Structures are given as structure tokens and as C-alpha cells.
Amino acid sequence: MAADGPYSRRDGETIRLLPSGLEIVRRKKHEPIDQSGLSREEWARQTDKRNGSKFSEAWNLERLVDFIAVRVTGLGWRKGIAQEVTIPTHENVGWVKAKPVRAIKIVSDGRYVHAYPVEG
């Protein structure tokens, strides 16, 4: 992993600045975690809204940031306007309360943008 790669960023730091001025930030609480050895109850707790829904391992930061950048640019999102969109997919992208889900919610607070798995 390159020293300046997305995983070198601390939680909440900007990974990519978009031409619109919006900034995609790292959010560790939605990154994949090892579920081996966890009971279903514990896994549900680890993926609830206190701890954050979790992406599957296929959704590493590079892929996620590219996905967000393409969508946000395509939608014409601008700075200063809070917006959100839920995008259905054809694959399991992660888990919410231990349930596999196939949709990604992208959220902008008007400056910073991040995404997480949601029920479609």
C-alpha cells in the first residue's frame, strides 16, 4: 500500500477532493471487519447504527472512493447543499444488523461526502 494511499488517512480525513469542491472522507466505522468467530447477535451489534453498517471486503477504499466520485459528479452535486442518494446494486455490498444488503447510500453534508451500505 502506498504511503499516500487512502488507508494512510485517519478517520474522517479527506481522501479525494472533487472538482466541485466536495471532499470524500474516510469513515472507518463502515469499513469491512472480520466477522469470523462472532455470534450472529454480536455480528448484528457490530453492524447496527451505533457501530455503523459495514461494507464487504470486495468494497475496499479505492473502489468505494471511485464509486462515490463517479456518482456524485454524475449527479452534479455541489458544495453548500446537503444531499443524499441510495443506489441499488446487483451484489451484496455489506451488512446492516447482520443482514446482507444490496444498496449504497451516499451522503453529502454540503462539504464532506461518504457512503455506507443500506437496505435497498
Next chain:
Amino acid sequence: MAEAIPLQLDPKAHLVEPPIVDFVYLDPTRRAYVVTFVPEDRVSGAETEVVVVPENSSDGRRIALQLGWLASLWNQVAPIERIVHSGGGDFEFQFKGAPSRSLSDLCPSPEATHDAYRFLQDIAMTAEVAFIQVQRAQQPVA
């Protein structure tokens, strides 16, 4: 004399309950605090909601006060630039011009940790009440 029980800082522990600060910062362009928070289920089923609190409103001044108190827990002169919820009971504090601090890694004492949760809870509650007020104001009058 009772013995102090060290607070468990394991991110897996249920230390915080919604509303929880998810991401907060002062946006100089909008002259407002932008607070993303994890709402209580009775307020919203969404994982997070966003509310914009003008810096010079009473709520904005309250948030500024809490942020100042939080910074003082680390004896920081530098103001807090962002607070980020890392999941569970852990938070990342980013200071302007100073190294970031994680509550789980670097909190100075159990008492300070307790205070940090209290200040964070206050910010989250302020944001949630402001969010409810915005929602009510947007509802059509019958």
C-alpha cells in the same frame, strides 16, 4: 471508600446510545456548525441525519462551548476542527494545526473520558432537537 472503576474504551462496548455525534465541524462558508448525528429510532429510522446550526444562534453557541470544553480535556489551545464517530464508543478528534487524537487511544483519564461523553452527548442532543424543529417547520399546516 469506593474504588474508581476504569471506563471500558473498547469500541465494541455499548458506551453511547443515540443520539450520537457522527461528524461535526464549523463550516466557515456557511458560518454554521454542520452536525451529522446518529438519531434515536423514535426520531428517524435512518442511520444518520444532518442538521446545519448557525454559528451565532443559541444552539451554535452551545455547540461552540462544548467543543471548547472537549479541546480543554487535552489541554489543547488549538480548536477542534472535526469530530468523527469511529463506531461504538470511540471518536476521532481533529485539531486545527495539531495532531489528531482518538478517544480510545489517548484520553488523559477516566474522568476526562466521562466528561468527553457528556459533552459529545450534549452536542448530539442539541443537533437532534434542532433537526426535529426543522422537520416540524417543514410539515404543512393542517
